[in-house]
Amino acid sequence: MSLELEPRDQTLLAGSEGKAMQLAMRLVVQAARILNAPRLIPISFAHIDACFYTGQSHVDFVRFLLDNGARLAVPAWTNNGVVSLADPELRPEAQAPKMVSEARKLMQLYAELGCRPTWTCAPYQLAGGPRFGDHIAVGESNAVAYYNSVVGARTNKYGDYLDVACAITGKVPFAGLHTDEGRKAQVHFDATALPEAWRASDIFPQLLGHHIGPIAGRRIPAISGLPAATPKDGLKAISAAAAASGGVELWHGVGVTPEAADLASVFAGGETVAVTADALRRAHADLTTARDGPLDAVALGTPHFSFREFAEIVRLLDGRAVKTGLPVLISTSRGVRELIAARGWLAILEGGGVRVPVDVCTYYSPRIPELRGRVMTNAAKWAYYAPGMLGVEVIFGSLRECVESAIRGEVWRDPDLWVMP
């Protein structure tokens, strides 16, 4: 299929608006040809992942754009950085001097380019973002899955540089998940036979997402059996866990997500896989590398903790403090931290020994010094990556289990959580 370009696209490609705009359009066109797209379509929003430092070329790229007159065509929000601009003591410069200073510089350069410095992997928790049916360009894997599945906005997974190129040109190739036919499910997971109490628990979406990812592979999954009242945080958990374990970019929750009023709307037939209690037990075991016992730290907030999750943890803490000296970190965005500070919850949490870092994630290196040894989390994505990235042991549990364990300094298990009728 030949690619049809509009006059303005051709102008950019010819270099009439400078070398930066030319490079950006060249990258979008290159992607369009590989995807066999018939044309480019306009987008309304971008979420930038290239602000996460992985090497010198990342800094050189955005410098090149700034020096050669790049301008953003659409609002572009930033993913978390390697370091926190707001809480610099989290990853001290002494630990990895070049990396930390370059990572900070990279973030500042993207702010200079005009990106909104949200520094969050969960931009969908902030007001003013994309809506149902919008075409957008996103790179962060959990945000790709969440925007596609839960918001019903449309994006392929745009890797580093291409995300920025789309934001600058305001265009993406019309292909893949941007098209109606590219959004149909190819495999069906049926969880309806599981007890309702299980499906309503906060660990169910985490375990389900982790379980279905590798089975789905490159296919789009439809899921039956999610309770209609599954909170947005549960949908976030499925998105993050399935994207981490299997690369899922879109999933449909029958009766829950906006494009799947019923199974027939998204699934024309094909393989159906029953989700069993054993499969979820295996997922739980897979996300846990250590036995229950004393803890060295607790890490929550992957993807970033939401306002509602903070409300829940304040309720679960019920005025108690975590064990003295036990590092308990909840990562979130600046936007959400401002909201919980205004409510007085930040003061309650900090008074109870809990830290709430912003701008970053806690599972990658350079390791936050306190996160070592045996770490408990309620996030499947954190549990999936941290052992390899940080060399820690990980213990997966529900939010309530994490809170009660943080208070005790050792793993507490909820006796009601795994009871089968």
Add this chain to the structure above:
Amino acid sequence: MLRLDVPLSFWGAFDPQTGLIIDVHHPQRGANLARVILLMRESKGSGSAPGAIAEAIRLGTAPAGIVLVAPDINLAVGATVATELYGKACPIVTVSEAEFERLGGEIRLRIAADGTITPA
């Protein structure tokens, strides 16, 4: 020429500082990709791969060229950016499965500016 039979992720499984495959799960762990022509049916997707390949091209640890069966946007984007920023090229060429098999039997390959691949 180096042929990989298991897809490689350029992010995480490959070290741009050294050019070595570092993934403990990859059967060719320890292989040096610097300046070889790399034959690989497909790459393992990662949104950070463009930065890794660009960084390797900058440092001179990247393959001299990459031959794929499944075209790969991330590698293409990373190579285009590196060419623009550093004036160094890493041609990425897509061939049919039959052509891939045929090239896999060669020891030395040459990639021409127009993408044609010939034994050298």
